[in-house]
Amino acid sequence: MSDAFKSIEQGLKEAIAHARGGEAVTIHEIDIPDADVQAIRARTGLSQAEFARSIGVKKATLLNWEQRRRAPDGPARVLLALIDKDPSIVQRTLAG
Incomplete structure (x- = not known):
């Protein structure tokens, strides 16, 4: 398996666990200022x-x-x- 596949697979497993109320998932939020x-x-x-x-x-x-x-x-x-x-x-x- 490629690294990309492993990364996608891991992300899907985390998403499924989160949807089932399982382990906490880290959410990254970035504040983006209004643009001129x-x-x-x-x-x-x-x-x-x-x-x-x-x-x-x-x-x-x-x-x-x-x-x-x-x-x-x-x-x-x-x-x-x-x-x-x-x-x-x-x-x-x-x-x-």
């Missing part, structure tokens, strides 16, 4: 269209975030927090 999307994008040096494309959202979505009509949530918040800490993380990580 316009400032984050500006630090990347990308246009709105380029930035939206680089993070996999529509330009209209990005505009709504930048103008604070809507707020990013879930994975988008995490991704923006990462970009806030390291503006070139997406390009560097996904570069072919």
Whole structure:
């Protein structure tokens, strides 16, 4: 068995035990601050269209975030927090 399979198998066993009221499971919570999307994008040096494309959202979505009509949530918040800490993380990580 591969290490990945063993890890997945262990996770499933822990989930089943937790669901049955068994042993306590460690839950990791991370506080993600509200994102200033316009400032984050500006630090990347990308246009709105380029930035939206680089993070996999529509330009209209990005505009709504930048103008604070809507707020990013879930994975988008995490991704923006990462970009806030390291503006070139997406390009560097996904570069072919």
